[in-house]
Amino acid sequence: MGRVIGKRLFSIMALCAMVGLLLLPIVVAMPSLAIGEEATADGAKKEGDKVEKGRDVYYKTEGVVVGAPAPKTTDGPKDYPRYNFESRVLLWFANQQHLYYGSFVLAVPIFCMIIEFMGVVTKDKALAKRYDQLAYDFIKISLTAYSLTAVLGGILIFTFLTLYPAFFSYLSSVFRPVMHIYALMFVAESGTLYIYYYGWDKMKEGFLKWIHLSMSVILNIIGTLLMFLANSWIGFMMSPAGVDEQGRYLGNIWHVIHTALWNPLNLHRILGNMAFGGGVVAAYAAYKFLAAKTDEDRAHYDWMGYIAMALGVAFLIPLPFAGYWLMREVYAYRQQMGITLMGGLLAWLFIIQATMIGILFLSTNYYLWQAMGRMRGAEKYQRYIKYLVFLLACGYMVFITPHTMVMTPAELKAMGGQQHPVLGNYGVMSAKNGGINVIITTTVLSFVWYMRGNKVSTVSWAKFGNIFMGVFFACAYINIIGLAIYGYYIPANVRVGLSVPQVTTTLSCLFFMFALNSMMMKGAKQMGPIEWGKISARSQYALIMLATAFTWMMGLMGYIRSSVRLFWHVNEIMRDNSPWAYTHTVGFAANMISANVLFFWISILFVFWLGSLTAKKAPVEAKVAVPGSVPQPAGSH
Amino acid sequence: MAVLNNPVVAVIVSLIISVGYFLTVDHFMMDMQGLDFWYLFRQ
């Protein structure tokens, strides 16, 4: 007994020491952040008698000028060296692939954290083991993808250095400490990830299991911080702060990081990563399901697909609202940028985005209805599905209606004007918020039906509970649509706030109805088991559709984010004087995005294949050698 | 408690709770942003 406790204590101490060592670089780097600026400021003081002050373009505070002004680039081999190819497209490609993989490897640990936790707290021992194994399988996929992320990060940074040297030297001079911390944090991330993965079996039980779980939390914290740091670069490019009008750094690194769009981007990307990661894993499970030879395999992958989809969609649901907040912040920061995005040059991209969002939610609903098909007892909901289809269809059609329609001059004449008197009303935000909220509430409803599909409630207040649920949902729909109509009759500055009660209505349905449902389903009578593996093939295609739509959407929104800067490298600070300082046509952009999506999916199939190579063996061997196995400091923006 | 299971009573009670809840949410969510939900009715 004494030896066991001694061993345990030793292992805990060793673990803490390791984690401490891993986090040491960050801790050490912190003071240098503070010292760094003063050192250079002192240097500047020594050179000249006058200390030059500048005013922060965003925060409007005064600061001592520390850095050089943003370079005024000229078109030529000095500032924009190039191959016989548009540099911007090359950079776009490198950046997009890195973002796809980065998003994936940030999402998967969150999945593992949640699923491993579910495995620890589930009372059903067999199910707990399955959750644990599932989490382990997920992290296995993530490892190869992690190396690829680092490789792509290296490619990205080299592309920046070779094709945009002036821009990159300016950005790295402003973000010097951040880039160092970013690189050092990769040490922590890799170390934690490898211990987490390789130590899985050793830390299977008892107290060590809780340590393992904590490691997953630490892994996610580090990963999220990494993303926040990378987001600060994009935030700076879109809405610079911490520099004066000429782009000279004013010494306050927090101002440079905490730009106007930093937090909206942070939130949007956390949710987006999860949704995307869920989609990719679900597509993986879908593919394995369709290729499975045994019933057991089919059951396993059906279950895996469901869990991945459920988690992904859970994070998808708040995503439109995070996006809306991001848009509001863009408008608040620079009205011009907001109008360029949604009212002007890039407006059609948002109609495409609306179409993709609709596809996402429709696929989710379709999958859930198919999933209900494999539960005995869910037949009672089948006849109402057509009404859900109707709600989704109406919401979707309202959501994608453009305000300015593509029409021939003959149609314009017949319509009597640029706007259609009926459909034009669907083309404004008030209607669209209503449309998307109806779609999301219907998705929540499908989910609730799925959760109670094969059960009959046996609580004493079952009838009241059911009626309450129906009335609550009906009132939610009426509230959402009512608010949408209300918006037409009030001023714009009040109307803009209506989205918040609409969101809250949808989220109330989500939280309260789920809670109520689980209360009602306590001790419920099961009409039949969930027949995992007996789901239709169409549902798996719906999952693949979901994943592809997520990937395409990410590419589209990334393109929009980059294009909104128009002819600036750093908005209003550093001008883009390259020969490619124009906005691509919508068609070209769409083709580029599709090419990126295709490439990503082909390469991730390769990653999955690599993962399957080690499937049969015990999990303690080295992973297949991938070039650059030491994680390189990856620059990304 | 059993009276709640009566369909008519259940519908009425549910309506009261739901409508009250959503109106409260509308009011406070707008108020939180410094906006007036009842704008149109003030005219």
Next chain:
Amino acid sequence: MKALMSLGALVGVLGLLLLGGMIFDVVPSNTVRLIEGYMPMQMLFEVGCYVLGFAGLSYMLNAMGMALPRFWQGIGFWVFLMMYLKFRVYPPIPFSVRAMYGTVGLVTVFMWVSANEEDWKKFKQPILNVLDAQTGMNRLLRYMYLVLLPILIGGFSFNAMMPKSEEPIELRTVHPAPPASTKVHGKTYTLQTSQSPYRVNPEGKYDQEYSNANIVEQGMGRLMKPNANPWDEKNQGYLKYVREGGEIFFQNCHFCHGDNLNGRGLHAFAFNPIPANFTDPGTIAQLQETFIFWRVAKGGIGLPNEGFPWASVMPPWEQHLTVDEIWKVILFEYWHTGYYPRTWD
């Protein structure tokens, strides 16, 4: 339940008859009027009624033993939706939008008929029957498709590639991003912060709440307040400025923008695109007053690069009107349409 089904069936039959009449031009599209002010919700309501009608009809037929196969239900519903969009909604919806709606309709009909295995099998059955071609009729149909499909596809391709004499479609940027500031008559106005000097309350301070309370009721043409008549000689301040703006409007603007401010002026159809319709919720209703000020002052010529293809004949009114006159005419436009100018606070 039976009563509900019968009612639904009745609605369904009536709807079908009406729509059939509209398709064959027996009844005009506006037989059932799209009511001004309620049109978008009315359209959704009608589609909802038709869905219920359809469901009722199907149940009724089912109960009578004459069930319509799922295959024909799905196709029939989609065709019906397309016909509704093409013939009932007036003015006619552009093809691009009908194509989008049609695709969504097709996807959602597919989702409906394949929602569970049983329905999906029933849906597939007629298709499989034709493909298997076990009976004479099915064999004939299969050969017919074999011959017809290439001809149809060839015909579509030919039509798509044939050069047309119509004007090409333009994707116009309707709301280009405004510049940070604009110079009118020698004075620079920062668009994000400037305010109309005439949107004032009786104390003379800029006051949106006050002016919003004295406008015309949206879409109804009625005065919101009985004593808020700009043409009453006694009224001063905001209402007087509205009157002056109205005089300027009817001397300069109504020829194109119409006396109801709906873009249907005398000269409206001589231009392409036609003048802006201020009663549409997508024009002045969602723009800031300074944006309008910029547009009115600078005209089509003053559109930025983003305003491609600059196909606007809006005159640069700074050459004819003073700054005060421009502010007043904008004040009048908002008063007349009952819209509130967009603000941030």
